[in-house]
Amino acid sequence: MMKAAVMTVSSQAGFDETSLVTQAREGDNLAFAGLVKRYEAKIFRLAQHITQNREDAEDVLQETFLKAYEHLDQFQGNSKFYTWVVRIAVNQALMKLRRRKADRSVSLDEDIDTGEDTVTREVAAWDEDPEQRFSREELGEILNSSVDSLAPAYRSVFVLRDVEDLSTEETAEALNISVPAVKSRLLRARLQLREKLTRYFKRKGDDTFAYL
């Protein structure tokens, strides 16, 4: 019964988030399903980036929306519903990650500043729209594998800030780290990614020159 209804809701893609949330809080399951449809792809992507495991990501996806449903009355309404759901997803994903890597340390909380990682080793100019050299699939593969090769502490900050478009403050809250920590990790993540992508995106014929 719900499936048919979900399809109806998903066709109202432009429907205002606030009204859906209000209706869901008043007990309208269809409205809640509409919110799930709206954000499921983003939450699944986020979970995959953090856990780096498809099975875990699917668990995170389910747990996130089940928890959101269960605790909807605790949603304050002073942040966006999406941000609230992201926070739940991040918590679930980090728990998975820690459990899976229990034998190795996952350095999300510790200071990983080596003092040297803002040093840039490869500098080469890119074309104006370098991503257009690649097919959608190739580009997706390049972008995902580059993000996934970052250390977890950098990866989670980058994904929340620059992929999911959360603010610095929202990212700090979701990851339970300070704003300065978000800023310094974001800078390093961006610089490291820039360097990784240079391999694919540098202007043809340009020689890389050493720097610093």
Next chain:
Amino acid sequence: MLTCRDFLAELSDYLDERTDVELRAKLERHISECPNCWVIADTTKKTIRIYKGMEPVPIPQDVESRLMKALEQKMAGKPR
């Protein structure tokens, strides 16, 4: 006078347009005179733009149906 290291330390805020006018002017002067930092700023800006523009792929059908099934069960068990 800003060094390249000073410039890099401010790069994120510069690209996010979160610096004050005075600092911004200094940073822009630096990249107008330092080709390396100009390239780093330009390619980092493109890195961010490319990632922000990446739309999530729809979730696989089987994942979607398991999610909906779990949700239906939850809703049946605990009507709001």
